[in-house]
Amino acid sequence: MSQQLAAALLRYTNAQPGKSPYATAVDGLYTLRSDLPRPPAFRSARPAICLVAQGAKWASFGGAQLEYAAGQALVVGIETPTLGRVFEASPEKPCLVLILELDLAMMRAVAQAMTSPPVPAGDASRGVFVANFDGPLADCALRAVRLLDTPDAVGIVFPMIMREICYWLLSGPHGPEIARLAAADNPSHNLLRAMENLRARFAQPVRVEELAEVAQLSVSAFHRQFKALTGLPPLQYQKQLRLIEARRLLLSQATTVQAAAFEVGYESASQFSREYARMFGAPPKKDAINALALRDAA
Structure with a gap:
């Protein structure tokens, strides 16, 4: 099935103007x-399923690296910073990936409609994992790509395909993990609310004690569960969000290094430059010049 999906994605991308994604x-x-x-490139991942039809990628979440190749999918159930890289691709066999953003509200509705819904996992395990996609899930992905040929049908048919994808994810081997992240009445929901609070205020000074109160956890329990879910301590998570947004601003060529630093919450431009270079491997200005040159050459 991945070969059919690869053929459909190749045909679709061949017809598109501009550059990927x-x-x-x-x-x-x-x-x-x-x-x-x-x-390698940093970005902020959203809840999604990333299916590889051809080639291979890896993604790192808080230092844990996950590889996924043709016939596999990376399932991301939380919004979190990630470092990713395509490491298997060629002009003859390009790396082809389909990304479907997940609607956790739809996931909850599907779980509630199931006769035997999965019991949400009780532990604070990582909110990302790699799974095989085959059978009905692969068929859904192929139908989603083929649907692009009939735009008038998208509004009616695509929501049904997404509900079906939710069902197969929930009924699959990782169903308990998906259910835990989607369940509004699960203990992890308060932790996710605290994460949303941190993302909304990432450019502002934030105290871990405030976030722990939102999560209805002690500070030590919040710190432990947050790191188990994201792979990062809360303030490191915030720092990566700041630096990823600053890099986006710099690559848009809409701001200076100093302005980008202040925009994302840094009071010291020199501290910003040090932490930026530590994360991206070069000072802000040099990194932006190199990244723009690579983008223009691609």
């Missing part, structure tokens, strides 16, 4: 194509 007529559905291996 390609947004589609379907909100929350993206296609990625890379004809060559890419250097």
Whole structure:
């Protein structure tokens, strides 16, 4: 089935203008194509399922690296900073990836409608994992790509495909983990609310004690469960969000290094430059110049 999906994605991306990633007529559905291996890149991941039809990638979450290749999917159940890289791709066999953003409210509705819904996992395990996609799940992905040929049907058919994808994820081997992240009445929900609070205020000074109160946990329990879910301590999570946003601003060429630093919450431009270089491997200005040159050459 991954070969059929690869053929459909190849045909679709061949017809697209511009550069990958390609947004589609379907909100929350993206296609990625890379004809060559890419250097590692930081970004902020949203809840999504990333299916590799051809080639291979890896993604690092809080230092834990996950590889996923043709026939596998990376399932991300939380919004979190990540470092990712395409490491298997060529002009003859480009890396082809389909990204479907997950609607956790829809996931909850599907779980409630199931005769035997999965019991949410009770532990604070990592909110990302790699799973095989085959059978009905692969068929859903292929139908989603083929649906792009009939835009008039998207609004009616795509929501049904997404509900089906939710069902197969919930009824699969990782169903308890998906159910834990989607369940509003699960203890992890308060932790996710605290994460949302931190993301909304990432450019502001935030005290861990405030976040622990939102999560209804002691400070030590909050710190432990937050790191178990994201792989990062809360303030390191905030720092990575700040630096990823600053890099986005710099690559948009809409701001200076000092302005970007202040925009994301740094009071010291020199501290910003040090932490930026530590994360991205070069000072802000040099990194932006190199990244823009690579983007223009791609």
